[in-house]
Amino acid sequence: RELEQCARRVIMAREYGGDQCALDDGPETPMEELFEMMDGEKIEARQVLARYCQILYERNQNYQEVGRITGLDRRTVARYVTGDRE
Numbered sequence: 001r002e003l004e005q006c007a008r009r010v011i012m013a014r015e016y017g018g019d020q021c022a023l024d025d026g027p028e029t030p031m032e033e034l035f036e037m038m039d040g041e042k043i044e045a046r047q048v049l050a051r052y053c054q055i056l057y058e059r060n061q062n063y064q065e066v067g068r069i070t071g072l073d074r075r076t077v078a079r080y081v082t083g084d085r086e
Contacts, residue, residue: 003031004069007052010035030055053080 063074
């Protein structure tokens with residue numbers, strides 16, 4: 001739930017107020033990498049959704065759970081995770 005709220009806050013406010021590292025050697029987590037891509041406007045909305053689904057799937061290993069978190073059908077999640085969005 002916290003991750004979902006964080007992602008919404010980043011999308012809506014375009015900022016993230018989480019823990020700051022003393023040394024900024026780049027993204028440390030997949031979510032930080034996604035945030036940097038969004039902040040640099042280097043990613044389209046469908047790519048954000050696809051990467052978010054992939055990150056959640058890496059954590060949960062379950063399409064249905066990722067679907068519950070994102071509000072998407074598990075088959076849609078599977079397409080985003082596998083890269084088959086045609």
